[in-house]
Amino acid sequence: MARATSQLYLDGVSVSFDGFKALNELSLTIDPGEMRAIIGPNGAGKTTMMDVITGKTRPDTGEVFFNGTIDLTGEDEAAIAELGIGRKFQKPTVFESHTVWDNLELALKAPRGPFATLFHSITDAEAARIGALLETIRLSSKRDELAANLSHGQKQWLEIGMLLAQDPKLLLVDEPAAGMTDAETAETAELLKEIAMDHCVVVVEHDMDFVRALGVKVTVLHEGSVLAEGSLDHVSADERVVEVYLGR
């Protein structure tokens, strides 16, 4: 069925923490090349869903498949990253005591073993790629700055740059616009749309203007399962969705 042709396939995934069901029979299919926005109130399970996909949390039940055939539930974080799933965290996490450049170099797609990195010298192609990424995320002038000294918005962008540097097939982006000004938010939406042209992207975001700017199919999560799915106009017309958002 749908699984074979999907990029990401979740079926009946449940996760509970001390009896509390963070994910409850969650099923979701993302097609190759698709960009999907995930919304939902606080505690809906959005981040937990990403934890399950990236190997941080093991589901109690349910299936998670990548590329239609690769079972992710038995793999660890490093293996899943190597398969081509990149993640941007809700709270921006960059390597603070490294420079912007080094952050990107570490993320850059390259052999990941200790001996490969021990004898690695940066190639011209890699340097050019990092240079191009710096342009994309508008941090060229900060390349030698420690990541710790960046503003919140810049850290968000650096993390998106690191995500791109990995050149993953699927990008999981958790609240990229959190803490950004309106102008930055609009720019971030543009950037993600650009990225989505040749990547499969799943974006979690609370900011409705941002989601509207993306103009893609929206999935509403609530209490660990899918409440509604469709265009933003379609889901925001859904009574249950309105209730969930207003009822908080």
Added chain:
Amino acid sequence: MSSFLFRALDARAGIFVALMALVIVLVPAGNLLVPESSPFHVPTYAVTLMGKYLTYALLALAVDLVWGYCGILSLGHAAFFALGGYAMGMYLMRQIGTRGVYGDPILPDFMVFLNWQELPWYWYGFDMFWFAALMVLLVPGLLAFIFGWFAFRSRVTGVYLSIITQALTYALLLAFFRNDMGFGGNNGLTDFKDILGFDIQADTTRAGLFAASGLALVLCFLICRSITRSKLGKVLVAVRDAESRTRFLGYRVEHYKLFVWTLSAMMAGIAGALYVPQVGIINPGEFAPANSIEVVIWVAVGGRGTLVGAVLGAVLVNFAKTWFTAALPEFWLFALGGPVRLRHTLPAQGHSGPYRERPIDVWQQIGLRPG
């Protein structure tokens, strides 16, 4: 590969290496070539004392590599140091031959004393220097590898890891105290006669051991520096600062930790092997948990994550300690307060027997205090 080695040498490293080269040449020269009447003469006890500091510096360097760059706070590095020391001690014991008190050509004195009839199998090969030298690297390296394999795979980190490293060194301490382990029990290994055919008491041998300690320190420093300046070094710092983030980038954190951890243990082993012929004894007291904690203090004093700082910290703290213990013994306790009190009181609890004989008399042996 060549770029890997050249990476180590920038200005700061250059200054350190040049200074060390000066020390390695001048100290032995001051001892062997300058007449005793000259104020520039370096007495033998000072050569040995400084040689001992250099081995401590190497141990501190090893701790800084894992702690300063990878965030692994080892409170058990003295175990690797002591194992390297025991491997060297076993070689030195077997060099004694018939010159022991009992004159047995094969068995060390303590085995004769225990009425052992033959050499245990694990003492085989230690009459050959190359074999002992190999064991100096392999024994700590293998132990660290096995320990790290389990600890890092099960993602034991932070204070939990520190505690099990303490447990490791404590377990070894208890084991080495046992006479039936075959390592001389609480007396350890001592009364060494010669090393590679040279009289271990001779000034020239002492100068040679000093120079060897200095060279080992420089070499290990360069290796550490090449590592920390490589991309691998950047991954280590990434692990230190945000371990799980590093995993999500696709790096197998446990492999990285295992690599530096094992390498670091081997360096600690080398340090121990150079320490033993200079102080003339190795006994289970070297495994005391407080010893490992002290090393961490040296690194913290010199500045974690700098390599050079670890070396300076080890030398400065130990120099201060020597000076204070000789000149103002009471004041030293204040100076190092907690750590030193810990070192002397912790082992005394519950183990009244063997610990009392801990070799604080090292000072006596190296001439700081007249016997």
